Structure formats: structure tokens, C-alpha cells
Amino acid sequence: MTSSPSANPEHRVSTGERINIQRRGGRLQKQLAARGIRLTHQRRVLLQVMETARRHLDAGGLLRRARRMHPGITRVTVYRTIDLLKRHGLIDELDLLHLRGDRHFYESHGPRDHIHVACLRCGRVREFESRLYEKLKEQIAKDCGIRITITRTEVGGYCAACQD
Amino acid sequence: MTSSPSANPEHRVSTGERINIQRRGGRLQKQLAARGIRLTHQRRVLLQVMETARRHLDAGGLLRRARRMHPGITRVTVYRTIDLLKRHGLIDELDLLHLRGDRHFYESHGPRDHIHVACLRCGRVREFESRLYEKLKEQIAKDCGIRITITRTEVGGYCAACQD
DNA sequence: ATAGATGCAAATATTTTGCCGCCAG
């Protein structure tokens, strides 16, 4: 990761710094609140970043964006928050077929389960939903006698625009 | 992730793993040879380890086993060989839903594509093949206009024996 | 003979942990 010197500016930010994150907490924030989990300023920032991200972010990406809103936030907090959300099943962890290295990417776990379809050339990632996928999961659950709680399907190849 | 003490699926290998690599190279060895790739002693050992492994191994596991046959082999060679095989599409890389930490596991890319079904409690991993899965891939290829070259599906849950 | 592989050590990258002061509830 880029060793951002970060200049160590006065991190006496404290709550005095007014940021309009508070209002209108998203799904994740509501979920945590409903479970009686403490909502710190840092967590609110991170939840907001996750919920508004257009593309999949890894820990470093989350940190960079979160810092734009709350400069004092640290990498450790990012990891701890990711861990919290994973434990509560509120986010999914992907690696996108290692297309962009060996880090992990995160996305808010929406109501619909989807497949990630990535182009190995241009790197574009598309989300794909399918009844067939649901059926496949049912088949697995039945045939393997397993109660499924997580699923992850990633597909790589060459998209129409990147065909040889 | 909080360190789960859980199963340490280390040794469950039969004892006298007698070594005799050279004769009758396996599929991987043949594939590399056919491509005119140099077959060093270290590579032969690693290929053999991969082809005969009963469970999924990560880089460290491959190294440990390879050393039993060729003590001088190094971690670097393991990584470089993994990389070689990946580039040639001869092995698949999994992470088994991070069930056992953030490392990667490898398996010789057989003729049949399968799904990995893992129990989050006992850690057992089962391989599952399905016509439905093939159909799903066809649907993705068609609907997304993509020529698929890699797929990975991992499913986690609680197996019959580990049901609450 | 020689392109390409390995070993060694050190560099990178990524994630986790111990400790302590601080803040949300």
C-alpha cells in the first residue's frame, strides 16, 4: 500500500468537526443500531463509505475515502469495523478472482444474492442475478444436507468488448 | 477475525509416504512438458504433491510436503511454481471462504468443474458437481456476453452433523 | 552453451494484537 506520509496534521479533530454524516443513517447503520451496537463517529463514516461506494473497495480504499470525511481514522479501525460487519453478516467479502491482487473487497450485503462477473482484460465487474443460481443453491443444500449461510460465485473471462 | 481455535486439519496423512517422483509424471507434468517448459527436480516434486494431495493445500502446506521429498526446496520456489501453473491455467486458486485464514489454496484443475461446499463449524470441504451449475454458466455467458475462462463457487453453511 | 530456474535475504503487502486513554450510551 502507498505509504502516505499523511503529514500528521493536528488530529485534534474530535467531534467538533461537523460532518453531515449523522442524518439519515443507511441500512448498515440501522442494522447495527437495532442490535444495540455502539455507533461511533468512525463507524458511521465507514458505513456511509460502504453504502455509497460505486465500486468494490478493499481495506485501503475504504481507509482513503473515510479519511476524506474524518482524517483521524486509522487502518486498524477499518479492519476492526470490517470484522464487526462480517461477524454480523452485514457485508460480503470478495476477492474478485485476484484480478487486482490479493486483497479483499467488501460490499454491503443486500437482499439479493448475486454473482460477480469480471472481465480479465478490462477489469470491469458486473453483478448478475439469476433464478437458476437460487435453484442451484437449493440443490446443494438438499444434496449435501447443509444449511447454507454464505455463498460466493465469481466468474472471470473476456467480455464482448475485450474479445480477442 | 477472532482466532477460532477450531479444527487444526494438519496431519491426517498416512505415514510412510514413500517417494519416487520421476516415473510416470502426472497430468500437470505432462502438460508442462507439452508446452516445452523446463522440468526441474523441484517442479516435479511440487507437481506430484499437488496431484496426490487429498485436501487443499496452501503455499505453506505445499512447501512442507515438498520438503519431505526434497529438503532443499524453498518457499520462493513454491510461489514461483504456483504462479507458473496459474498462468498456464493448470491449477485453480481458492480461498475457501477464508474459513482457515486469509491464505490461498490450490488444486490441480481437473476436467470437471466443481463447487466447494464448506461447513463453517467442522471445516469439512466437499466438492459438488452439478448439471445446473453448467447451465448457470451458460446463462451467464450468454446474458453477459462474456467468454468464461475461470469460475469459482464457494458455499458455506452448517452440515448435517453440525446443525445446532 | 545458455536461457531460464533456484536459493538466499531482504523488501512489500496485508492483517492482527497489546496496551491505554477516551467516548457513546
Next chain:
DNA sequence: CTGGCGGCAAAATATTTGCATCTAT
């Protein structure tokens, strides 16, 4: 008030790279 949380630094893991030497072909 107080127990959980965040910051800091350092540790633990995981993987890659530079370079000299060796080897499969």
C-alpha cells in the same frame, strides 16, 4: 460512569523481488 472502542506501534502473516549461481535441455 464504564465497558466497549479507537489510536499507536509493533507483531504476525503472506507474498514478491534482486541478484548470483546452477541446471535442464
